[in-house]
Amino acid sequence: MTEPICEFDLMAYVDDQLDAQRRIEVEEHLSRNPQLAAQVMDDLCRRDELRLVLTEVAAEAPLDRVILPVERLGRRLSLRMALHRSRRAIAASVLIGAGWLAHATFGGLGADPASAAHIPPAFAGEAVEAHRLALVEDADPSIKSGPKTADIANSVSIPMPHLPDRFAPVTSHVVPLTKGSAVQVLFHAKGGEPLTLFAAETDSFIIAPPSADEVNGVTVVYWQSGWYAYVLGGSRDREDLLTLAGQIIR
Amino acid sequence: MTMHPLLKDHMLPLRRYALALTGKSDQSDDLVQETLARAIEGAASWDPRRDLRKWLFGIMRNTHASLSRRRALEGEVAGELASLSDGSAPASQFSRVHFSETIASLMRLPDEQREVMVLIAVESFSYKDAAELLGVPVGTVMSRVARAREALRSASTPPAADDKPVLRLVR
CATH class of the missing domain: 3.30.200.100 (MucB/RseB, C-terminal domain)
Known part of the structure; x- marks a missing residue:
């Protein structure tokens, strides 16, 4: 026997927080309660409208001010990921101090560590x-x-x-x-x-x-x-x- | 121009969250800028195993708090949200979009309800993730969502409406 549908379930249904099984149970319950179903549908419509309008307003913001910082942040985060994937490379680059090995590994100014300077x-x-x-x-x-x-x-x-x-x-x-x-x-x-x-x-x-x-x-x-x-x-x-x-x- | 692949899917959500936090398009632009600057400075603190969106939202939330404190210190009254919805002094970009009753109602919500509503309903955060971001218990997130949703319903329901269905405990 399933748990009775309570207010929490209806809220969580609108907020898409339920697993598939519980969603089905809520939908079965709503199919037997048309007034409640109309209210839930109303909440879902309002949620979708919020998404649409906020997205529309957010998308109007000019891009030119963020292109450069987004690129810079993206590069740093990419480097974080690269460093994370290659712990040995991190250790080596720290040991080298001046950073020439890191320079060769991650793409720096020159190709040959010995002659990079x-x-x-x-x-x-x-x-x-x-x-x-x-x-x-x-x-x-x-x-x-x-x-x-x-x-x-x-x-x-x-x-x-x-x-x-x-x-x-x-x-x-x-x-x-x-x-x-x-x-x-x-x-x-x-x-x-x-x-x-x-x-x-x-x-x-x-x-x-x-x-x-x-x-x-x-x-x-x-x-x-x-x-x-x-x-x-x-x-x-x-x-x-x-x-x-x-x-x-x- | 194309966005960096790591961030291209996060910029629109960040802008929406900035709108939810500030309620003003001009301030939200500044908040996005400042958030990116702080993220660049603090990039070393990002653990690639963790959700990038949550990390960025967390930085934006902290940045908003400090910018709000700064504005308050500078004597600027923050949160003139009513002006967005009553049409008397629409902020720059808001004036160009259709103002539905729902968005106007969202902007009139108390800050903490508006923020959680956007996180859950627009950004599809789980209650748990939203609670972690906000630093509050999951139950608090849920009660804020419930109050926000109730306020949105009330705002879109005529005062004289009778026997409209309402969500209530069902056994």
Whole structure:
């Protein structure tokens, strides 16, 4: 003999909380009680209407503000899943400290752990392109300054290191990348050539000290601090840029 | 533009939950943004063996609590929900949608009833999962749902209605 149908069962029926057997019992009970069935049907209709209207309102919200954070969150959660699946990889990457093995396992800046420190990051080319564009715009007085550096950096949630006072931030831009965005800031230096600082979020957690290189005629110094990679670009001497990078990452 | 595959099925539920928590479309947009920012910061706390939706909803709930406290401190009166349903000052996006009596009634529910109603009726949470998210006993979830549903019924029933069927204990 089945349990009598009570108010809880009717509520749980509307809320879809019952197992199949109990649902059938409730439906049999409702078939013998048309007034009660009408009330339950009314509750079900109201539930469906709630779903429809809330979904309609929620779907109207613009997507552009969430695309970037959703992508960033998705990448981090994917990495969590990858790490979870490969505990041995986690242990190894922790042992290596600087993170070069993690870098090779999960897709970092270079392919060969032994020579990774000498390979410019994948986005050095984009940093140099952005650097050239910034210099062109800087030389054109008709182009107005962009938003404040902090505003730009906040809009893409990338921590920006502070340069010494002799460097004055002039303009900043968000640079769209294939995956995510980067921030680029143009600095004017007292008694020297302008330089740019390019910052991007990566999908690999690495601590990599500054390395210098030359890409398409622009001297770059790049380093990675955790999830974020930075590229200083300018026409200065390599050693000058390396010294500057060493100062600002402290 | 396509959403990240891990999250594409969670964004609409998150927006609906944000609407349920704030009752305002502009505030719900901010809540979604802030929730994502906090989730990014706290991604390391997510255990891949656990339900991602519950983790995200939990972050949104905590974020809403702290944003509400901040607004209160800033002197902004939170929860002007009546304005959504009486048509006098519809919030931005709500003004463009058809306002059924049901949605207006939902927005007039007390916060805790509206939240649990959306979790159960719209997001299909189990009573147990909703109780875990809210940090209350299952019985409390059920009684809130029952009160919310009763209020929704009353709102859609004319005051002079006579002998309408009502749910009652049946033996």
